[in-house]
Every structure is written in C-alpha cells, then in structure tokens.
Amino acid sequence: MKVPQMIAAELRRLTASRMATIALLALMCVPVIYGALYLWANQNPYAKLGQIPAAIVVADTGTTVDGASVDYGEKVADRLIDDGSFDWHRVSAATAVKGLGSQRYDFAITLPADFSRQLTSASTPDPQKATVTLTTNDTNSYLASTIGQQAAETIKASIVQEVNREAANRFLLALSDIRSNLSSAADAAGRLADGANTAHDGAATLADGTARLATGSASLRDGLGTLASQTADLPSQTARLADGARQVAAGNTTLAGYADRAGTLSQDAANAVPDVRAQIIQYMQQQGIPQDEIDRVVAQLDVLGTKVTDGNQQVQTAVGQVNQLAGGSQQVAAGAAQLAASAPALSGGIQQAANGAAQLADGSSQAAGGAASLRDGLGALAQGTTALKTGLDDGVQQIPQTTASERAAQAKTIADPVRLDTSKEASAGTYGAGLAPFFMALAAWIGIYALFLIVKPVSRRAITALRSPFRITLAGWLTPAVLGVVQMVALYAIVAGALRFHVENPAATFGVMALASVTFASIILALNVWLGSVGQFLGLVLMVLQLVSAGGTFPWQTLPGPLAWLHHALPMSYAVDGIRQTMYGGSASLAGGDALFLVLWLVGALAITSVGVVRMTHHRTLRDLQPSLIG
Numbered sequence: 188m189k190v191p192q193m194i195a196a197e198l199r200r201l202t203a204s205r206m207a208t209i210a211l212l213a214l215m216c217v218p219v220i221y222g223a224l225y226l227w228a229n230q231n232p233y234a235k236l237g238q239i240p241a242a243i244v245v246a247d248t249g250t251t252v253d254g255a256s257v258d259y260g261e262k263v264a265d266r267l268i269d270d271g272s273f274d275w276h277r278v279s280a281a282t283a284v285k286g287l288g289s290q291r292y293d294f295a296i297t298l299p300a301d302f303s304r305q306l307t308s309a310s311t312p313d314p315q316k317a318t319v320t321l322t323t324n325d326t327n328s329y330l331a332s333t334i335g336q337q338a339a340e341t342i343k344a345s346i347v348q349e350v351n352r353e354a355a356n357r358f359l360l361a362l363s364d365i366r367s368n369l370s371s372a373a374d375a376a377g378r379l380a381d382g383a384n385t386a387h388d389g390a391a392t393l394a395d396g397t398a399r400l401a402t403g404s405a406s407l408r409d410g411l412g413t414l415a416s417q418t419a420d421l422p423s424q425t426a427r428l429a430d431g432a433r434q435v436a437a438g439n440t441t442l443a444g445y446a447d448r449a450g451t452l453s454q455d456a457a458n459a460v461p462d463v464r465a466q467i468i469q470y471m472q473q474q475g476i477p478q479d480e481i482d483r484v485v486a487q488l489d490v491l492g493t494k495v496t497d498g499n500q501q502v503q504t505a506v507g508q509v510n511q512l513a514g515g516s517q518q519v520a521a522g523a524a525q526l527a528a529s530a531p532a533l534s535g536g537i538q539q540a541a542n543g544a545a546q547l548a549d550g551s552s553q554a555a556g557g558a559a560s561l562r563d564g565l566g567a568l569a570q571g572t573t574a575l576k577t578g579l580d581d582g583v584q585q586i587p588q589t590t591a592s593e594r595a596a597q598a599k600t601i602a603d604p605v606r607l608d609t610s611k612e613a614s615a616g617t618y619g620a621g622l623a624p625f626f627m628a629l630a631a632w633i634g635i636y637a638l639f640l641i642v643k644p645v646s647r648r649a650i651t652a653l654r655s656p657f658r659i660t661l662a663g664w665l666t667p668a669v670l671g672v673v674q675m676v677a678l679y680a681i682v683a684g685a686l687r688f689h690v691e692n693p694a695a696t697f698g699v700m701a702l703a704s705v706t707f708a709s710i711i712l713a714l715n716v717w718l719g720s721v722g723q724f725l726g727l728v729l730m731v732l733q734l735v736s737a738g739g740t741f742p743w744q745t746l747p748g749p750l751a752w753l754h755h756a757l758p759m760s761y762a763v764d765g766i767r768q769t770m771y772g773g774s775a776s777l778a779g780g781d782a783l784f785l786v787l788w789l790v791g792a793l794a795i796t797s798v799g800v801v802r803m804t805h806h807r808t809l810r811d812l813q814p815s816l817i818g
Contacts, residue, residue, distance in 0.1 A: 241296070246298060276292065384573065386568070461492075711723070
C-alpha cells in the first residue's frame with residue numbers, strides 16, 4: 188500500500204459514519220471559530236471609546252486675573268464634552284460616586300473648587316499645582332480604569348497647554364517693551380563699533396605695510412650685503428682689466444702702422460699697373476713682335492693687373508679694419524682706465540648702502556612690531572564693541588516686534604511646541620489586525636491539536652503494509668497536515684475577507700500560516716507516536732507555554748527570564764513573527780528566517796517520529812492490524 192492510499196484510507200475512516208463526519212467538520216471549524224470570534228470581538232475597540240460612559244464633576248468656583256473673572260473648570264469641561272472622546276456626563280460629585288458603584292460610569296474626573304485659583308497662582312508668591320482628581324472602579328473594568336488614567340493624562344496635558352499659552356502671552360507682551368529699549372542701545376553700540384572697526388582697519392593696513400617694509404628692507408639688506416661681498420675685489424680686477432686694455436691698444440696701434448705701410452705699397456702697385464702695361468706694349472712693338480702675339484700677352488697681363496687691383500682693394504679694406512680695431516682698443520683702454528679709477532668709489536658706496544639697508548631693516552622691523560601691537564589693540568577694541576553691538580542686536584532680534592495676534596499665535600506654539608509625526612515601516616492598521624498574527628498562529632495549533640483527537644497518529648496497519656519508517660511517518664503526518672492547511676484557508680478567508688484586515692502580502696502570509704500548521708502537525712504527531720495519550724496532553728501543555736511566550740500581546744522582552752528563553756526556542760514565536768512580517772509588509776529576510784526555523788522544527792519532528800516508528804515496528808501484535816475507528 189502506498190502513501191496516498193494510506194491517506195485516503197485514513198480519510199475514509201474519519202468519514203466512515205455521519206457522526207464521524209460531523210465530528211471531523213466540527214473539529215475542522217475549531218480554529219476558524221476561535222480565531223474569527225476573538226478577532227471580530229477585538230477588531231477595533233479604540234474606535235469605540237466614545238461609547239465608554241464617564242462622569243465629569245465641575246466644582247470650580249473660578250478666580251480673578253488682572254481684574255477679569257476666569258473659570259478654567261468650565262472651559263475644561265466644555266472642551267472635553269465637545270471633543271467626544273468618551274461618553275461624558277456632567278454630574279454632581281454624589282451622582283458620580285453613585286454611578287461608579289452601580290457601573291453606570293467607568294471612571295470620573297473631578298475639577299475641585301480651587302482649580303482656577305491654583306492654575307493662576309504661578310505668578311503669586313505662593314504658587315500651587317492645580318489638582319485634577321481621577322476616580323476609577325476596577326470592578327467595572329480594569330482596562331476601562333487604565334483608559335481613564337490615559338484620559339486623565341490627556342486632560343492634564345490640555346490644561347497645561349492652556350495655562351502655558353496665557354503665561355506665554357503675558358511674557359511676550361513684557362518682552363515687547365524690553366525690545367524697544369534694546370533697539371536704542373543697539374544703535375549706539377553700532378556707531379561705536381563702526382568707529383572701532385574703521386580704526387582697526389587702518390591699523391591693520393599700517394601693520395601690513397610696515398610688515399612688508401620690514402620684509403623688503405631685510406631682503407634689500409641681504410642683497411646689498413651679498414653685492415658688497417662680491418664687489419670687494421672689483422678695484423683690483425678693474426685695474427688689471429685697464430692694464431690689459433692698454434697693452435691691447437698699444438699692440439693694435441703698432442699693427443695699424445704696419446698695415447698702413449702695406450696699404451701704401453699695395454696702392455702704389457695698383458697705381459703702376461697701367462703704366463707697366465703701356466711700357467710692355469711699347470717694348471714688344473719696338474721689338475717687332477706681331478700684333479696678335481702682343482694682344483695675347485697683353486690679355487694675360489690684363490688678368491694679372493686685375494688681380495693686383497682686386498688685391499689692393501682687399502688690402503685697403505683690411506687696413507681700414509685694423510685702423511678701426513686700433514681706435515676701438517684705444518677707447519676700451521680709456522674706458523677700462525676710467526672704470527679702474529671709479530671702482531674703489533663704487534665698492535665703497537655699495538658697502539655703505541649695505542650698512543644703511545641693515546639699519547633700515549632693523550628700524551622697519553621695530554616699526555612692524557609696533558604697528559602689529561597697535562593693530563591687535565584696536566582689534567580687541569573692535570571685537571569688544573562689535574560683540575556689544577552683536578549682543579544687543581541679538582537681543583533685539585530675539586524679541587521681535589509683534590502684534591497682538593502674532594503674540595497670541597506665538598503663545599499657542601510655546602504652550603504646545605512639539606508636534607508628533609509618526610511613521611511606520613510596517614503598519615497593522617487596527618488593534619484587531621495587531622493581534623491577528625498571534626491568534627492565527629494559536630488557532631493553527633489548536634486546530635491541529637483538535638484534529639489529533641480523532642486522527643490516528645500512526646496506523647499499525649500502515650506499519651505492516653508499508654514497512655518503511657519514513658513512508659509510515661509521511662502517511663501519518665500528511666493527513667492532519669492537509670486538514671490543517673484547509674483550516675488555514677478558512678481562517679485566512681475570515682481574516683482577510685469577512686473581517687477585512689489588510690494583508691500586504693497575501694501569498695506569503697498564507698504560506699507562513701500553512702507552514703506553521705503543518706509544522707505543528709509534525710510536532711503533535713511526534714508527541715503522540717512516542718508518548719501516546721501523554722504526548723497528546725503534553726501538546727496541550729506546549730500550547731500553553733507558547734501562548735505565554737510567543738510575544739503575541741506584549742513584547743517578549745517583558746517576559747520573565749525562562750519564558751523569554753522559551754520564546755526563542757518554540758516554533759509559535761516564529762510563526763507569529765513570520766505572519767506579522769508578511770501581513771504588515773515587514774522584512775522579507777526576517778520572514779524567511781522565521782520560515783526556515785519552522786522548517787527545521789518540521790524536519791526535526793518528522794525525524795523523531797521516524798525513529799519512534801522504527802521502535803514501534805519491533806513491538807506489534809495481530810491486534811494492531813484492526814485498530815478502532817476512534818483515535
């Protein structure tokens with residue numbers, strides 16, 4: 188026999204008769220009825236606080252402030268009744284006491300006779316705190332008493348705002364007068380600060396100038412000192428230069444004389460070329476030399492004459508250049524002589540200038556120090572006067588000129604300066620939706636526990652037929668697991684459909700619900716396989732432990748130490764958190780971690796069950812082949 192056939196056989200057993208079918212359907216409806224009714228009853232109780240009856244007693248006799256009568260008790264009572272947060276009834280003290288005893292009112296607020304006088308006593312030599320009396324009766328409803336305490340705190344905050352607003356209004360009016368006097372003082376301080384700042388700016392400019400002068404004169408001193416050291420040998424060097432220049436000039440003059448004589452001889456030779464040519468022609472004619480021979484000789488002589496003439500021109504050019512060189516060297520020699528003559532005076536002047544620059548640097552450094560001191564002193568004065576002006580200006584700015592309407596608005600803000608803006612990464616929406624994950628997980632356990640009242644954990648017939656501990660375990664687990672998933676379908680339909688709780692991620696939410704149900708089925712199966720009826724009872728005990736440790740109502744951090752440890756160990760805590768994460772749109776990674784923990788419990792419970800089935804296979808009799816129809 189295979190696993191599906193064993194499941195079908197178990198379902199046929201559970202529906203073998205009309206009463207068996209009715210019992211199965213009734214137990215299937217247990218988690219739906221439990222979860223749906225509880226969540227319906229607590230769907231959104233805070234939206235109906237206006238239906239809670241409460242008494243308000245006004246015994247205040249009022250008082251006088253600045254010649255005007257005030258009655259804060261009446262103002263507070265009227266505001267509470269108009270607000271409609273509760274079903275307020277304005278009654279006498281006796282009626283309120285009687286109503287609390289007869290459960291007509293859940294709580295009562297009393298404003299005593301000296302309520303207004305106490306509120307206005309803050310500006311008197313004998314300030315007193317005003318009293319608001321809250322009277323509750325826990326026999327009516329402890330939660331209603333707690334709500335009454337919260338209401339009293341709200342009333343107290345409202346009264347404080349009203350008193351603070353009036354006190355702030357008077358304070359702002361007094362500050363308005365102070366502002367005008369501060370404004371005049373600020374104007375005078377401003378003029379003084381302007382003068383001090385102008386003097387400081389001039390001193391700063393002077394300090395900067397003298398500092399630059401000190402720096403420049405120090406650089407001049409250093410430069411002239413370097414120049415003086417480098418020109419100390421200038422007289423001897425220029426004297427040697429003058430001697431050399433004179434020698435060069437003398438040599439160039441001698442060279443020019445030789446060049447002139449060479450130029451004269453070259454010019455004479457060039458001038459003699461025509462006469463020599465004529466004499467040669469005449470001589471050849473006298474000798475009877477033919478004319479063509481004479482022409483040939485003359486042509487060669489003309490070439491030679493041309494070269495002589497050209498050479499003469501070059502010689503004359505060279506002579507002119509030599510003469511120019513001689514004249515220039517004479518000028519250089521004269522200049523060098525003058526430089527040598529003036530070099531001692533120049534070197535002495537440079538040394539004097541270096542000495543003067545050193546004195547200038549020392550004096551300018553002292554002047555820079557004095558100017559800096561003056562600047563700092565005037566700076567301190569300017570800072571002091573500026574700070575005075577700034578302080579007065581700040582005082583004026585902090586007490587702005589306002590109209591009566593503006594002061595009223597400011598007083599209202601001072602009385603209630605903080606506005607609370609809330610933001611939620613994930614929101615349940617209503618009180619009922621906030622409890623839904625806890626009761627859905629609890630309903631899943633109750634549903635599985637109820638099913639095991641009639642579902643047989645492991646059939647002896649299955650042990651004989653399947654002969655595989657794992658398949659036997661799987662067959663014994665799948666039947667309640669499938670029925671549990673059906674329970675979760677119905678419960679989810681009620682929560683999301685009938686009650687209209689918003690589910691951010693429907694598929695993931697139902698997935699966690701189904702995983703929790705099948706995990707719970709594996710755990711109760713293991714208890715039944717190992718311990719039988721005792722294990723079924725321990726399933727109830729385990730439900731109670733998870734009920735108080737799952738953190739479904741109050742944060743788990745408020746639990747006692749042992750229960751806090753159980754919170755991290757038992758599976759329902761993770762089922763509740765997983766449903767919260769998926770239902771409210773929280774962290775997918777946290778929901779995945781919760782699902783993984785449930786899977787670990789599921790696998791572990793099935794493994795333990797398989798071990799128990801192995802143990803059972805060694806202890807069976809023929810009677811086990813015909814089990815009773817009632818588990």
